[in-house]
Structure formats: C-alpha cells, structure tokens
Amino acid sequence: MFFERNFTIEKYRQGILKREFSLTQAIEAFFDYLKEKDKDLGAFLEIFESAGKNQARVLDKKLSQLSEKERANLSPLFGVPLAIKDNILIAGFKTTAASKILANYIASYDATVIKKLKKEEVIFLGKTNLDEFAMGASTEYSAFKKTRNPYDLSKVPGGSSGGSAVAVAANMALGALGSDTGGSIRQPASFCGVVGLKPSYGAVSRYGLIALASSLDQIGPFAKTVADVALIFKAIAGFDDFDSTSVKVDWSRVDEYEPSAAKKLKIGVPKEYFVEGMEEEVKEAVMKVVEKFKADGFEIKEISLPHTQYAVSCYYIILPAEASANLARYDGLRYSPVAELKTENLSLWDYYLKQRSVGIGDEPRRRILLGNFVLSSGYYDAYYAKAQKVRRLILNDFENVFQKGKDGVDVILAPVSPTKAFEIGAKADDPLAMYLADIFTIPANLAGLCALSLPAENPQNFSKENMPVNFQLIGRRFEEKNILNLGRYFEEELRD
Amino acid sequence: MAKINEELLDHLFHLAKIEKEHNPQRRQKLLNDLEKILNYFNQLQEVETQEVEPMTGGTFLANVFRKDEEKIFSPQEKEEAKERSLAQFSSREERFLKTPPVFD
Numbered sequence: 272m273f274f275e276r277n278f279t280i281e282k283y284r285q286g287i288l289k290r291e292f293s294l295t296q297a298i299e300a301f302f303d304y305l306k307e308k309d310k311d312l313g314a315f316l317e318i319f320e321s322a323g324k325n326q327a328r329v330l331d332k333k334l335s336q337l338s339e340k341e342r343a344n345l346s347p348l349f350g351v352p353l354a355i356k357d358n359i360l361i362a363g364f365k366t367t368a369a370s371k372i373l374a375n376y377i378a379s380y381d382a383t384v385i386k387k388l389k390k391e392e393v394i395f396l397g398k399t400n401l402d403e404f405a406m407g408a409s410t411e412y413s414a415f416k417k418t419r420n421p422y423d424l425s426k427v428p429g430g431s432s433g434g435s436a437v438a439v440a441a442n443m444a445l446g447a448l449g450s451d452t453g454g455s456i457r458q459p460a461s462f463c464g465v466v467g468l469k470p471s472y473g474a475v476s477r478y479g480l481i482a483l484a485s486s487l488d489q490i491g492p493f494a495k496t497v498a499d500v501a502l503i504f505k506a507i508a509g510f511d512d513f514d515s516t517s518v519k520v521d522w523s524r525v526d527e528y529e530p531s532a533a534k535k536l537k538i539g540v541p542k543e544y545f546v547e548g549m550e551e552e553v554k555e556a557v558m559k560v561v562e563k564f565k566a567d568g569f570e571i572k573e574i575s576l577p578h579t580q581y582a583v584s585c586y587y588i589i590l591p592a593e594a595s596a597n598l599a600r601y602d603g604l605r606y607s608p609v610a611e612l613k614t615e616n617l618s619l620w621d622y623y624l625k626q627r628s629v630g631i632g633d634e635p636r637r638r639i640l641l642g643n644f645v646l647s648s649g650y651y652d653a654y655y656a657k658a659q660k661v662r663r664l665i666l667n668d669f670e671n672v673f674q675k676g677k678d679g680v681d682v683i684l685a686p687v688s689p690t691k692a693f694e695i696g697a698k699a700d701d702p703l704a705m706y707l708a709d710i711f712t713i714p715a716n717l718a719g720l721c722a723l724s725l726p727a728e729n730p731q732n733f734s735k736e737n738m739p740v741n742f743q744l745i746g747r748r749f750e751e752k753n754i755l756n757l758g759r760y761f762e763e764e765l766r767d
Numbered sequence: 768m769a770k771i772n773e774e775l776l777d778h779l780f781h782l783a784k785i786e787k788e789h790n791p792q793r794r795q796k797l798l799n800d801l802e803k804i805l806n807y808f809n810q811l812q813e814v815e816t817q818e819v820e821p822m823t824g825g826t827f828l829a830n831v832f833r834k835d836e837e838k839i840f841s842p843q844e845k846e847e848a849k850e851r852s853l854a855q856f857s858s859r860e861e862r863f864l865k866t867p868p869v870f871d
Contacts, residue, residue: 362851379851472825486825512833516826584808595783604866608857614867620784622867628786636785637800643782644801650769657811659821664814666822703803719825 273297274304274442276730280351280499283445287334287350288342294334294350298327298394301352305396305443313418314428314437316357317365318397323352326394347502348391354438354447357398358405358481359490361385368481369413370403372630375607382479383514384448384490384507391506396444399434403632404598405455405483407431408708411699412634419695420462423735426692429459432493436463439493440739446494446503450480452487453586454687454712457724457743460493462692464730464739466500466758467493469712471748472719473518475504476511484593485516487586487716497725497758501526504751520749527752533760536753538564539574539672539680544711549689556727556740557686563765564684572680576668579714581661586713587706588645588658595642598635601627637702666718673747682757683745686711687724691738711743721746723754729767771801 272278286292302320309315330350334342355361358368360378362385367373381389388395402412410418410433418433420426421441428437432449436459439447449456451469460467468491475490482488492503505526510519540561545554565571603609603626612629614622631639645654672680688708698704715722722745726733733739746754771779776798780787788794840848858865 362848376855377851379848379855515833516824518826578814581811581814584811587804588808588811599784604857604864605855607855617867619867619869623784624786627784631785636783637797639783639785640776640779640797641801641804643779644769644771644775647779647782653769653812654808656821657814657816659823660816660819661811661814663819663822664816702800703807706804 273300276442276495278442278445279496280347280445280494280502283351284347284349294327294331294394295324297350298323298352301396301443305438308441308443311419311424312421312437312441313416314399314434314441314443315354315397316367316369316400316415316434319364319395323394323396330392330394346391346506348388348393348506350392350394351445352394352396353388353503354396354399354435354444355385356401356432356435356447356449358401358450359384359448360479360481361395361398364398366398366481367415368404369401369415370630370632370635371414371609372601372603372626373606374414375610377607380479383476383511385479387507387509396438399432399438399447401434402431402634404481404594404635405431405450405452406594406634406638408454408458408705409693409695409698410434410459411695412632414632417695420692422464422733422738423692425694426738427462427695429462429688429692431455431459433459435493436460436465436467439463439465439495446492446499448490448503448507449493450483450488450490451716452483453590453709453716456491456493457712457722457741458688458709460724461687461741462739464726464733464741465493465495466497466726467491467724468500468504468751468755469715469722470504470508470751471721472716473516474508474520474721474749474751476509476514476517478511478513482597484590485597486593487590495730497723497755497762498526498528500723501755501759504755518749525752525755528759529756530760530764533756534569536681536757537570537572537679539572539683541574541576541579541683541685543576543579544685546689546710549686550691553686553689553691553740557684557742560727560742560761561684563761567765574672574680574683576665576672576714578661578664578668579710582665582713582717583706583710585658585661585665586709586717587641588654589662589717591638591642592646592655593642594635595639595646598631598639601630603627603630634702662717665714669714669718669720681746681750682753685743685745687741687743688712691740715745719748721748721751721754723758725758725762769805771798771805773798
C-alpha cells in the first residue's frame, strides 16, 4: 500500500487518523523498503534509520494521548516521511553537497526549512544525492555515487536534485526537498515523472542551504501530486529574519483548491519554447496538454519571450560568478578538512591549494575558473555586466506577457526540458551540451518567478518504454496559488 | 573576443586557489571546454543593451537591516551550535583554532 505510485501524503494521513497503521509500523516499512530499493537506485547518501524510527515512536506516543479532535487538528505533515537534498543543513548530521571537500562536515544548525518541517513533525528518512554543489543536470557530477532513473537504470534521473526526485518516484519517500537554481527541481521531476515546485525568489528562506548562486537559488518540494507539493510548500514558505531576500507574503490559503478560480486563468504558450532539436515525443506530450486545456474551454494564447535564446549564456555567466564567490569559503579549515590528506609542514597557501584541489571536483572547478574569468578586470564589462543587462531584458519579456488586463496572461505553459532522460554518460564529458539542456528552466530563475513541473500524463502509464515527461506552469512572482491551482485542476479534471 | 590562453588559465587557477592542472591532456580538455563555452557566450554581443539597467540581484527590495543581536537560540541550543561549529575545524588546541602558519 505505502509503496504504490498513488499512495499520497493525504492517504497516509487518513491511514493515521483511522488507525490503519501506527507510525512505528509505517516508518519501519519505509526504511526496509528503501534500503532494498536504493541498492539499485543510489538516491540516498545517508539514511537516518535510528533517528527516524525513534521519532516515529515518540510521535506514536503523542498520538495515543490525543483526543479525536486534537488528532484531526494535527499538521497535515504529521509523521510524514520526507527525504532532504544533501545541500540543506540538518543539525548534527553530515551535509556534504556531494562534494569531497565537505565529506566530513557535520551541520551545526538547522536550515530554516528544516526548523519549519520539524515543527510540523515530519520524519526525515535521510539525505539525497545531487550533482556536486548542485552543479549539473544529471546527478552524474556527485563525488560519491551515481543515481539511476527508476524507470530505466541505464538512464540519468536528471539533476541536480536527482536523489530527491528518485526518492519520490520510486516510492521510497512521500515527499522531498530539493533546490532549484536553473532547473534543478523541475528537470529531475520531469525525468522521473513526479511533481516539483520552484518557488518564487524570496518565497522560501535560503538560510541553511549551501549557496550555489545566491540571486537564483530557491528550495522547493517534490511529491507525487500537486496537492502534496502544495502542503509541503505551505509548510516551508515564509519570511525569515535570517534571509534578507525572503519576503512577507500571506501563504495561508496557498494550498486551497478552487477549480472555478483555475478556470479563469489565461494561459500563454511561448513560441520560443518549441525549438529545433527538441525531442518529438516531448513536444507532442506538451502539445497534448495544451489541447486538453483548450478542449476544456481555457483561453490559450501564443506569446513571445524574445530573449529566451540568450538565457543559457546569461545564466552561465551569472551563475559561475556568484558560485566562485560562494565556494571561496571552502578552505579545508572551517568545514572540516578532506580527511585523507597529509597536510603537516604546509604553509597556509599550500594548505588551501591542496585541500581545494583534492576536495573540489571537475565541474565546480570549471565553474570557479569561469566565474573568476568573467569577473576579472578587462572581461567584466563584456561578460558579467552584459549578462546582468540581458537578465533585465529576460525579466522584461515576462513582465510584458504577465501584464494584468486583456492583453496579458496569468500563467505560461511550456516544456521543462528539450529531452526525456538521457543515457548515463551521454553528456558528462561535454559541459556545454549539459548547459544547453537547461534552456527552458533557466528563465524562471533569472526572472525570480515560480514554476511548477508536473507529469504530462498519468504517471501510472510511465514505463521503460514510455519514459516520463513533464510540462511546466510558470507564474508571476508570489502567485504560486495560481500555478498550484491550475496544476491540480489538470491533474484531477483533465489528465485522463 | 577573449580567449583563455595558457598564461590566463594559470592566473585563473591562482585566483581560484586551486592547484594548476599539470596533466597535459586534462589541461587541453579544460582549455577546449572553456573556449567552447566562451564562444557560445559571444551570442550576447548581438543583444542591444545600451539603455538597459543591469539587474544586480534576485530581488527588487531595498536591503532590510536588522539589529545585530542574537535571537531564537536558547542557551542550550547556542552551546550545542557553538560546539558543533568548533568541532568542524580542522585542528584545535584547547579553545584555540589552529591553522598552518600564515607567514613562512
């Protein structure tokens, strides 16, 4: 029962309230299942078996002391088993960002999202694999292990939050957290056929997230359904004193489903998102979704986002610039050293060189070098300053189409990735090819918008022969309610 | 447009505080990869940006300053967090953190 694709957080809650199972039983079953399943998939870097089982017993005891009414008022995430991407800090546990330079680092505090989830009394199953420092689109750049696509073990799960996507897709967890800097939630959600949300910049606190590019990063949820994603999002969103870019927004009704409001939303389909070189199956799947909305009476307009073609260049200048600064803090001193290194009798400079050279992998190294290049005098204006201006133009494109009134649209419907999951190894040696795969996800990050990635057809139909494919709904900044509502409408009324 | 030559590459390694790549094959691959990426970036030059204000961050808000005072942590939490942070340091002697010598 727990391990079926249609077993959701909502069903889990009903099971608890009706006393169909205890949390102790459920959580034990989850650990047994994931330990077996993950041998092939490699989604987890560490599992928190004893902490998780203890927590389940504590929560069972709490449950036994509550009245019926009190039970019904428990958090919707009470006792829900979640997986956390290993670039989000949980105090007392290792947080490695899948990098050797943090292989021994134990987090000294909880990220704000973790604090919030602890308040909801979720149960953490463990930490999931990612591309090193979240740099990648396939989880192949992890310093520790490969993660495989549950539908076809020879294919990648996408990335960088590949482990979190697989944990949910393979029914090992009911939900997960990832981070999305240029598509790292939405693209693996698509490759694995689960739902993933990249929140608006400022919706969720980044405090305790290992920073990649601070003007782009957002933490967001994965789950099996849009409704479940909305529950997790509501729990983690909100202003935080510890992140000065977080914003006060009223999220109290963000998870409410209102079909009649969904039906009023105007949808735009950007012509620049159907490019040459895109896989035919992906295009067809997204067009089928468009047709379903049309047939149901939705107002659908073709729109233009003319600077889309520059998004990859813009992003891969801004990201390395910010990342090279963010990764400068890894000195092999403050966040535990790379263990196996002999470092006696070295000067401080040589110590840094040694630690960083052994600790930082090829892709972060490439991006640090690139970041130093685009920021250095003589090249700054041609690259970094130029990219910041183009970023403004990309934002303007969105603001034009998102105008309120009769000319604008409320939501943009687009593909997530030009391809379905590709073979392991197919792009690992060609960084530019890997970067180009982010073309449809990057613009929402550059403009700070929210975007929801959800399966284009019933996930029960996905298989090795019919690999998953998602589409995305992009909304105005802080209008998560719109995309969640519309996504849920598609899932519940239109999909099959 | 710019090209990253051998000399510039070594300079970038220096700025990055990462040891130079000595393996000739890996070095060549790195130069090729960077060149390919920079060539791709050249497409930005065709965008007219004379009158465009650069977007310098992810937020449109003014900076919100708060008082530099501690909050949220209970004394016990504080002690634990302090101990956990210090425990991560590579080398310690009593309450001192040890690093290799800054000057030779």
